[in-house]
Amino acid sequence: MSLTAPEKRPTVLAVFLVIAGAIGFAAAFLLTLDKFTLLEHPKAQLSCNFSVLIGCSTNLSSPQGAVLGFPNPLIGIACWPAVIAVGVSILAEAKFSRWFWMLFNLGVLGAIVLVGWLIWQSVYALFVLCPWCMVTWSVTIPTFFAVTLYNLKMGNIPVPAGVRRASAVLYAWVPLITIVCYAFVAIVAQVQLDWLHRI
Numbered sequence: 147m148s149l150t151a152p153e154k155r156p157t158v159l160a161v162f163l164v165i166a167g168a169i170g171f172a173a174a175f176l177l178t179l180d181k182f183t184l185l186e187h188p189k190a191q192l193s194c195n196f197s198v199l200i201g202c203s204t205n206l207s208s209p210q211g212a213v214l215g216f217p218n219p220l221i222g223i224a225c226w227p228a229v230i231a232v233g234v235s236i237l238a239e240a241k242f243s244r245w246f247w248m249l250f251n252l253g254v255l256g257a258i259v260l261v262g263w264l265i266w267q268s269v270y271a272l273f274v275l276c277p278w279c280m281v282t283w284s285v286t287i288p289t290f291f292a293v294t295l296y297n298l299k300m301g302n303i304p305v306p307a308g309v310r311r312a313s314a315v316l317y318a319w320v321p322l323i324t325i326v327c328y329a330f331v332a333i334v335a336q337v338q339l340d341w342l343h344r345i
Contacts, residue, residue, distance in 0.1 A: 161234030167226045173281040174222025181217045188216040194277045199344045210267045247302035258290040268325040269338045288324040
């Protein structure tokens with residue numbers, strides 16, 4: 147008879163991954179439709195174009211909008227269903243090996259690096275905020291922190307015990323950490339673009 151308590155299923159994380167994945171996929175899908183529209187009609191006025199400061203056209207038509215040689219939204223269409231699948235699998239009581247969690251974490255790390263770069267490019271190079279891009283940013287940021295801190299606290303990423311304890315504490319504060327990140331991006335955008343007065 148085992149004396150160790152069974153590992154508790156991370157239901158909250160699972161539900162969050164399903165919701166975040168669905169929102170991210172929807173944003174990527176809408177951006178892809180807008181890209182198709184621009185390919186057919188380069189001067190089309192997209193529904194996401196609200197002003198000179200807020201719109202999708204500039205981002206979609208820029209080199210930054212196709213980092214890997216194809217439209218960035220296709221990355222979201224390919225990857226967000228995987229996030230949903232992980233969430234659904236956890237809810238279905240699937241248990242993943244450490245290597246799987248590490249690969250999944252590598253994926254969300256790549257996502258946050260790409261999003262961070264795209265935020266920088268939007269604010270400092272393109273001088274425009276893309277609404278659907280911002281939706282993607284808004285779910286990528288908490289997804290990265292939730293998955294990473296969960297893996298650290300559970301030991302899926304090998305770290306010292308002190309780091310695991312600190313990660314367990316921080317994991318409960320992911321919503322606040324996310325809000326702080328949102329505020330930081332908003333402040334950077336305000337300083338550079340003065341968006342509060344220009345929208």
